[in-house]
Amino acid sequence: MPEEFRVLAPLIVAALGTFAVATLGAVRPRLAPPLAVATAALALATTLLMPAGGRVDLAWAPTWDLRLTFAADGLAKLYALLATGVGLAVLTYAAGYMPRHAAHEGHPLSRTVRLYSLILLFMTAMLGLVLAQDLIVLIIFWDLTAITSYYLIGYEQEQEASRRAAMTALLVTGISAILLILAGVLLYTRFGTAQLPDILAQAQAGPFVTATGALIAIAALAKSAQVPMHFWLPQAMVAPTPVSSYLHSAAMVAAGVFLLGRVHPLLDLSPGLQNVLMALGFASMAIGGVLALAQMEIKRLLAYSTIAQYGYVVVMLSLGAVEGAAFYILAHALIKSALFMSAGAVTEATGETDLTRLGGLARSLPLLAVGSGLAAAGLAALPLTMGFFKDEVFFAAAAERGGVVPVLAVAGAVLSFAYTWRFWGNIFLGPLRNRVERIPWTLTLPVLALGVLVGLGGIVPGPAASLAADAGEAMAGRATPLQLAYHFDLRAPNLMAVITWVLGVVAILTAPRWATIPRAVARTGDRYGPDRGLFTAIIRLTTFSRRTRAFLEVRNLQWRIATVLVATAVLVGVTIVFAPPWPTFRVGRLPTSDWPLFLFLVLAALSALVATRSAGRLTLVLSLSAVGYSLAAVFTFIGAPDVALVALLIETMMTLLLLAVLGLLPIELARAPAEREPHPGRRRAVGFITTGFVFVICWGVLSWPAPDATMARAHLELSPAAHAADVVTAILADFRGLDTLGEITVIAVALLGALTFFASRRSA
Amino acid sequence: MSMSTILTKVISRLIFLPTFVTAVAILVKGYFGAGDGFSAGVIAGTGVVIQFLAFGPRELFARYPSLRRAPLLAWSGLLLGLATAFAPVLWGDPIMTHYPRPGEEVPHLGLLAFHTAVLFDAAVFLLVFGMIVSVLGAIGNRYGSEGVDS
Numbered sequence: 001m002p003e004e005f006r007v008l009a010p011l012i013v014a015a016l017g018t019f020a021v022a023t024l025g026a027v028r029p030r031l032a033p034p035l036a037v038a039t040a041a042l043a044l045a046t047t048l049l050m051p052a053g054g055r056v057d058l059a060w061a062p063t064w065d066l067r068l069t070f071a072a073d074g075l076a077k078l079y080a081l082l083a084t085g086v087g088l089a090v091l092t093y094a095a096g097y098m099p100r101h102a103a104h105e106g107h108p109l110s111r112t113v114r115l116y117s118l119i120l121l122f123m124t125a126m127l128g129l130v131l132a133q134d135l136i137v138l139i140i141f142w143d144l145t146a147i148t149s150y151y152l153i154g155y156e157q158e159q160e161a162s163r164r165a166a167m168t169a170l171l172v173t174g175i176s177a178i179l180l181i182l183a184g185v186l187l188y189t190r191f192g193t194a195q196l197p198d199i200l201a202q203a204q205a206g207p208f209v210t211a212t213g214a215l216i217a218i219a220a221l222a223k224s225a226q227v228p229m230h231f232w233l234p235q236a237m238v239a240p241t242p243v244s245s246y247l248h249s250a251a252m253v254a255a256g257v258f259l260l261g262r263v264h265p266l267l268d269l270s271p272g273l274q275n276v277l278m279a280l281g282f283a284s285m286a287i288g289g290v291l292a293l294a295q296m297e298i299k300r301l302l303a304y305s306t307i308a309q310y311g312y313v314v315v316m317l318s319l320g321a322v323e324g325a326a327f328y329i330l331a332h333a334l335i336k337s338a339l340f341m342s343a344g345a346v347t348e349a350t351g352e353t354d355l356t357r358l359g360g361l362a363r364s365l366p367l368l369a370v371g372s373g374l375a376a377a378g379l380a381a382l383p384l385t386m387g388f389f390k391d392e393v394f395f396a397a398a399a400e401r402g403g404v405v406p407v408l409a410v411a412g413a414v415l416s417f418a419y420t421w422r423f424w425g426n427i428f429l430g431p432l433r434n435r436v437e438r439i440p441w442t443l444t445l446p447v448l449a450l451g452v453l454v455g456l457g458g459i460v461p462g463p464a465a466s467l468a469a470d471a472g473e474a475m476a477g478r479a480t481p482l483q484l485a486y487h488f489d490l491r492a493p494n495l496m497a498v499i500t501w502v503l504g505v506v507a508i509l510t511a512p513r514w515a516t517i518p519r520a521v522a523r524t525g526d527r528y529g530p531d532r533g534l535f536t537a538i539i540r541l542t543t544f545s546r547r548t549r550a551f552l553e554v555r556n557l558q559w560r561i562a563t564v565l566v567a568t569a570v571l572v573g574v575t576i577v578f579a580p581p582w583p584t585f586r587v588g589r590l591p592t593s594d595w596p597l598f599l600f601l602v603l604a605a606l607s608a609l610v611a612t613r614s615a616g617r618l619t620l621v622l623s624l625s626a627v628g629y630s631l632a633a634v635f636t637f638i639g640a641p642d643v644a645l646v647a648l649l650i651e652t653m654m655t656l657l658l659l660a661v662l663g664l665l666p667i668e669l670a671r672a673p674a675e676r677e678p679h680p681g682r683r684r685a686v687g688f689i690t691t692g693f694v695f696v697i698c699w700g701v702l703s704w705p706a707p708d709a710t711m712a713r714a715h716l717e718l719s720p721a722a723h724a725a726d727v728v729t730a731i732l733a734d735f736r737g738l739d740t741l742g743e744i745t746v747i748a749v750a751l752l753g754a755l756t757f758f759a760s761r762r763s764a
Numbered sequence: 765m766s767m768s769t770i771l772t773k774v775i776s777r778l779i780f781l782p783t784f785v786t787a788v789a790i791l792v793k794g795y796f797g798a799g800d801g802f803s804a805g806v807i808a809g810t811g812v813v814i815q816f817l818a819f820g821p822r823e824l825f826a827r828y829p830s831l832r833r834a835p836l837l838a839w840s841g842l843l844l845g846l847a848t849a850f851a852p853v854l855w856g857d858p859i860m861t862h863y864p865r866p867g868e869e870v871p872h873l874g875l876l877a878f879h880t881a882v883l884f885d886a887a888v889f890l891l892v893f894g895m896i897v898s899v900l901g902a903i904g905n906r907y908g909s910e911g912v913d914s
Contacts, residue, residue, distance in 0.1 A: 057856075058854065058856055059856050059858050060853060060859065061858055063858075645799055645803050646806075649807060652810055656814065660813060660816055660900075660903070721866035722862070723866075723870045723877065726800075729799075732800055732801075732802070732885075732888075733800065733801075733882075733884045733885050734860075734881050737849065737862075737881075738849070738859070741845055741849050741860070744845050744888055745842065745846075747895055748839070750895075751835070751895045751898055751899065755898060755899075758905065
């Protein structure tokens with residue numbers, strides 16, 4: 001197998017799987033889940049087989065040095081493993097969850113097919129994003145994740161909350177994505193290449209790099225739901241559990257910190273920017289942690305915890321501990337996906353989403369309690385879980401920086417400890433409060449598998465550490481070894497961990513005393529938070545736009561056309577009269593050979609005159625088409641058979657279509673004379689102004705002596721090489737083929753618009 | 765207004781097939797003379813529009829139910845166009861590269877040249893033809909019941 005193929009294999013598998021699930025699932029919805037799970041498994045297998053350091057380089061537009069490049073470096077490998085591995089767990093879970101969910105909500109089973117194919121599309125987008133080595137591919141897949149997340153979050157399209165959450169997510173991540181595109185364009189124009197490694201190698205510290213780095217960082221932080229752009233994430237948990245689980249762990253939110261890692265050398269050139277990032281990371285840890293303590297709904301609690309956890313990662317990246325950040329992301333993805341899926345399983349078994357009405361489920365759902373418990377222990381950073389090391393690398397990085405940073409780090413970790421206990425303890429311990437239904441094994445198994453992985457990672461941290469070290473190397477561009485083991489001594493991370501546990505236990509025991517504080521913070525946030533600001537801004541902007549349109553819009557069709565005609569004619573005409581791009585307006589000769597041509601021009605003019613005088617609609621249509629046919633004849637005399645043919649065809653088509661539409665009108669309306677314009681004077685003025693300027697323009701163009709060396713000559717000379725006897729066809733299909741491609745895409749979009757228009761009018 | 769005399773009906777039916785033949789001919793010979801996928805698409809579309817005029821939407825679609833699938837034709841045209849344009853990227857050539865390359869021999873079957881530019885032209889044809897018939901179908905669906913059906 002060629003190496004190129006092995007690098008792209010996961011991407012290809014996921015893309016084909018998306019397509020297969022969508023098409024086959026449309027016919028047989030029952031086939032969708034197994035097919036989706038198989039796709040994810042195959043994608044995971046191909047990811048494991050990716051050759052380390054393999055590269056793919058596809059020419060896109062070589063003359064501008066635009067290439068599509070992909071590389072399987074350590075960072076890509078880590079994220080690809082997460083996207084496919086967690087994706088496999090999530091899809092397995094969804095196979096059990098979605099049919100029950102559809103039954104509860106009263107959806108047909110065919111609706112769930114959309115979810116499977118969208119999750120696979122999300123996987124495709126993540127794989128493309130992490131494999132990308134150039135800004136163009138990266139930006140395309142970045143936007144694809146935003147669009148996919150919109151559809152996934154808005155899966156319950158009938159519910160207003162769901163639609164609103166999807167729109168919020170799209171606005172926050174989509175608007176910030178524009179900043180990423182802006183940064184990409186700036187970098188491309190500055191360095192003349194879109195290749196990320198080249199850009200990172202050439203970048204020098206300075207205001208330019210700081211500015212572009214800031215633009216990229218804003219886009220990344222919005223995606224990773226960092227303060228103050230965090231509010232879309234808790235809303236997004238209205239989506240079905242598999243979606244939340246994937247979004248919070250291996251996709252979407254992870255994409256943000258991935259981008260920070262990808263451009264880490266760029267950010268590292270600007271210490272000021274890194275300090276801002278650190279501050280925002282700590283702010284996210286604080287706000288996410290405190291608000292997690294205030295939540296009653298289990299999925300919302302987890303959503304706020306995600307904000308806090310990615311705050312850890314942002315802090316670590318800003319401290320330069322890239323390998324630690326990579327390890328943290330890995331551990332968190334396993335933990336958070338397991339916790340989300342256990343939350344969904346609990347809700348499926350009991351019908352409850354509220355923490356205060358759950359309890360004692362450890363006895364009735366023992367396997368779920370174990371899997372979820374391992375993951376929760378990991379989140380709380382208890383020893384013998386992978387989570388212990390995730391906090392250890394965090395504490396080590398914080399201790400190295402010194403100052404106030406270790407204190408803030410411990411404070412954040414205490415919050416994590418407290419809300420994790422609040423989540424797991426409230427659900428699984430205490431007296432049993434719920435009637436428990438049986439749930440299928442597909443809901444328990446992924447949680448248990450991920451939980452066991454979290455546990456194993458705490459006993460044998462080697463493989464995870466080496467993955468993280470490779471990823472760190474890819475981010476920092478230098479070797480970043482990561483050795484993880486238990487040390488029974490008084491090193492700073494150990495001390496900080498012990499302090500965290502002690503303070504955490506104290507916090508849990510004194511919970512009733514301070515429980516009102518997080519709720520007060522949450523209420524204040526609801527009232528004055530950035531969420532509110534965004535929506536006020538949107539409403540104001542919409543109103544502004546509507547008022548502007550009402551002010552500017554010309555409602556009468558005739559006047560609308562007149563506005564366009566007069567404005568264009570005057571603007572272009574005035575330019576030509578006052579700054580003529582050619583020297584003279586000449587009066588040429590009219591050779592006798594051109595008499596037939598002249599005759600047809602006269603015919604066109606006469607037909608146009610008839611059109612202005614015609615009373616009935618039918619006469620109007622026919623005289624207008626006579627104008628067109630006469631002009632087509634003129635083209636044949638000039639010796640432009642292709643143009644003449646197209647003019648003739650279009651004229652025929654227009655005439656026939658107009659006749660067809662006239663035929664559909666009620667007879668009296670079709671026969672009725674066209675309405676008379678109430679202001680004939682105005683109409684004449686528009687006509688004279690427009691035709692006057694058009695006349696000047698045409699005269700000017702025709703006076704312009706044709707230069708010898710034009711593009712047309714080159715096209716004529718190149719046609720034989722393109723194997724074309726007809727130069728026009730060669731231009732359309734080959735020389736300017738990209739234009740044609742753009743045009744046919746526009747035709748397709750127009751068709752979509754027309755079909756939607758007619759369909760909606762029908763239902764109205 | 766009654767446009768459906770016996771004469772128009774007979775003539776329009778007689779020219780239905782020939783329009784398609786002409787369209788395909790123009791598409792295929794595009795590389796040797798005037799005409800291309802766009803013209804061919806419009807010609808074929810004209811054929812259907814004439815039937816629409818002569819028979820009215822209801823009878824037209826009853827007679828040729830496959831015309832209802834025209835949007836599919838348009839989308840497949842778009843896909844074919846995109847595929848022809850972007851496929852070269854997969855093996856490292858710039859987009860919109862046509863094969864055989866300049867200087868190489870183009871195999872022929874009569875007037876039909878085995879050249880990817882012709883494939884691209886066919887995509888344009890499909891899209892244009894599909895677009896015309898789809899819009900016609902949509903108009904017929906919406907207004908057909910009040911229309912000419914004489």
